[in-house]
Amino acid sequence: MTAPPAARLLHRHLRGQWPAMRRLAAWSAVESLPMFASGLLLARAVDRGFLAGRPLTGLGWLAALAALYAAGAIGTGRVYPWLAATVEPLRDSLVAEVVTAALRRMADRAPDAAGAGVSQVTEQAEAVRALVGTALRNVRQLVSAGAAALVGLTLLSPPLALVVFLSVALALAVYAALVGVQVRRYRAVIREAERIGETAAVIVHGVRDVTACAAESRAARTVGKVIDTQAGALRAYARTRLVRLPVLALGVHLPLLALLVLSPYLTAHHGFTAGQIAGAAGYLVTGLQPGITVLVDAGGTLLLSLAVVLGRLAEICTAPGAPPSVPPVTAESFGIEADGVTFAYSPHAAPVVEDLSLHVPEGTHLAVVGPSGTGKSTLANLLTGLLEPQRGEITLGKVPLPRLDPAQLRSMVTLIPQESYVFAGTLRDNLAYLRPHATAAELDEAVDAVGLRDTVERLGGYGTGIPPGGGELSQGERQLITLARACLSPAPVIVLDEATSHLDPAAEARAELALAGRGGTLIVIAHRITSAERAEQVLLLDGLTPVLGSHETLLARSPLYAELVGHWHR
Structure with a gap:
């Protein structure tokens, strides 16, 4: 299967940064250790320490968890230099390719080359840099928080993990069903931003004619109409952000509420310990909830925006099919x-x-x-x-x-x-x-x-x-x-x-x-x-x-x- 143009464009500009990305992944794994072990260590501290009448043992498990958090903090500190080493070269190489494509379109006399090219170089290329950097930070959080919480919960209690997994799967299905609408609406936002550049470029190019014809108010109305259209597209896209409410409810709030309400029944009839209940609640509150939140926020804004902007830049940077070759003609006279x-x-x-x-x-x-x-x-x-x-x-x-x-x-x-x-x-x-x-x-x-x-x-x-x-x-x-x-x-x-x-x-x-x-x-x-x-x-x-x-x-x-x-x- 052929990768989408946006993915190929991003891969082309990131492939020179693989060493930095490997180090980024390694330190991100170190950063995720506390989340992975938090529920397990908390359960042992409760069951084998405090409830067993051995408070020093309980404090020892908590001290081990604190040590892991210290190691995770060191991992976080080492993450950011490698994040910068990944993202900054991406911005420079992408700008070079976009500028080359814009100049090629202007040389081919594309009608929107100047205005759209400005938007692509100044807004869209910079947006890719910012979005990739933010997405890498948030994807790490999603992996370290959400995935680590699910793995830890599985080791703590497989039955609880199965119930939570089914609830999360239902939340992800709701989110996936609405992603298409978000993509279409955000693509409309990007296109309207380019239209602002195109319209402004036309008016600036003919500013002397605008002034001579006393058409300043008409020119302002023309640009204002395009700006209003983009504002409407932004409002329509903002409404799709309401999807985060049912996704968070199904993926986090419903399992947590069920766990707390049913905890007396689970401990009395199904052999769950208080430590397992506390550890599972910890995984849901401190691990899974931030992970799902990152998913709906990063997916609804960062990753979605990145996919749409990269797709638009890929359209611009991909050389169109060569037209039939027509040999140039030499003029013999100069009338x-x-x-x-x-x-x-x-x-x-x-x-x-x-x-x-x-x-x-x-x-x-x-x-x-x-x-x-x-x-x-x-x-x-x-x-x-x-x-x-x-x-x-x-x-x-x-x-x-x-x-x-x-x-x-x-x-x-x-x-x-x-x-x-x-x-x-x-x-x-x-x-x-x-x-x-x-x-x-x-x-x-x-x-x-x-x-x-x-x-x-x-x-x-x-x-x-x-x-x-x-x-x-x-x-x-x-x-x-x-x-x-x-x-x-x-x-x-x-x-x-x-x-x-x-x-x-x-x-x-x-x-x-x-x-x-x-x-x-x-x-x-x-x-x-x-x-x-x-x-x-x-x-x-x-x-x-x-x-x-x-x-x-x-x-x-x-x-x-x-x-x-x-x-x-x-």
């Missing part, structure tokens, strides 16, 4: 076309881009303008393949973007976003990132073209180190570094998504003209209307019908464009 493209950030959201058709011939200088919230940045991500449309198709050189070889697509199209990425390394490393073998002359040409020379001299040359995050570089200097990087790039298509927003108009004009003069296609998501005045073609996104034409054509044809131009120059 960009969009045919009936529609994109929305969630199935129930209004489209940000709707039924857009666009042709950008190779070598075109295009500016994209429009009011905030009309989807300009979304269009930039679509044209560069970072987002896929729900309808329609985008091609580069007549080849659909998903069919292109990913490495070729990244080498042919360079996107420079508004958030400038400057990494730790030398200035040369940052500038030549897209052309690692650039010569000093090529670096000088790009630096002079975009207006970065003053910054290079201030820093002390290309060999100067830049700390993480850019250090003391201003936002404008960081943007100039990324623009010089784009200028050095061999990519025939450059897309600037408000990548000059921290530059003054003169610096912006200089950088855009430098990028346009390098040849190839330049698409500028315009921060200022002057970017449109410099472009050969202008795409106006107005939320209704996109309009494409030259600056002069749009001035004549589009009142909105004329208003934008007039507003800017005023």
Whole structure:
């Protein structure tokens, strides 16, 4: 029989910790000695000591029990280091596998990869670590308390052990009958937690559009609805916890009550001694009751939660069946076309881009303008393949973007976003990132073209180190570094998504003209209307019908464009 995926996942991450687990089991056995012997020693202390008129003998048996409890305490103290040695490596290896799986899903453009991946790494992987640690502690208690009590009771009095065993079996049958309901309801809790991450990721990704459309209250309602759904799932799961009442009643309370009520009859007619009654009661109260309590609590929360979370992570970490192999295609030209493209950030959201058709011939200088919230940045991500449309198709050189070889697509199209990425390394490393073998002359040409020379001299040359995050570089200097990087790039298509927003108009004009003069296609998501005045073609996104034409054509044809131009120059 094949093990469930959750069990295989846990085994895979625990198999390197078997030495620690063997030591954990050995010290747990030492810890369970007092519970195993408590009823037997108590019965001897009562029957052969105190009731026989030999109090010193009775005290001797109790002293032996105290010694065993001291040994058990030593075992408990030695348990926890080996417990940590088992659980902590599990957390690290599991996080590594979950992160790898999340990145793979994002690379495959799974629609829920980002939000669900956050939940899986931050909540579910940490939950596995905590649950395994707690479960190991509680399973030890179940073994040391419940199992040891049953074994000890069997040695003390087989008839009593048989009655208690039947009552416990009935309690376990009741519990098993309701486990399925608990599993389904807790799985719903886990899935709703992931939906919160998915929904929040969509809204955060489109926060500029949310703000531009004054849709903050609608976004809050959307997230609130998902949170309320998870709260309902949690309440439904909490109701299943009532199963602990009949299980405890059948497994512990009923046998104990029967033993106490029938003890005079048992001692008078069936030969039971007072010590056996006291020892059996001790096993029920101090051994079996904690064991059954651990079972319903650990099984209803810890073990159940562990099974559900591990099952969900196993679904994520298991590589899906490989789709039919389709060899990637190489584009021979660099014209960009969009045919009936529609994109929305969630199935129930209004489209940000709707039924857009666009042709950008190779070598075109295009500016994209429009009011905030009309989807300009979304269009930039679509044209560069970072987002896929729900309808329609985008091609580069007549080849659909998903069919292109990913490495070729990244080498042919360079996107420079508004958030400038400057990494730790030398200035040369940052500038030549897209052309690692650039010569000093090529670096000088790009630096002079975009207006970065003053910054290079201030820093002390290309060999100067830049700390993480850019250090003391201003936002404008960081943007100039990324623009010089784009200028050095061999990519025939450059897309600037408000990548000059921290530059003054003169610096912006200089950088855009430098990028346009390098040849190839330049698409500028315009921060200022002057970017449109410099472009050969202008795409106006107005939320209704996109309009494409030259600056002069749009001035004549589009009142909105004329208003934008007039507003800017005023």
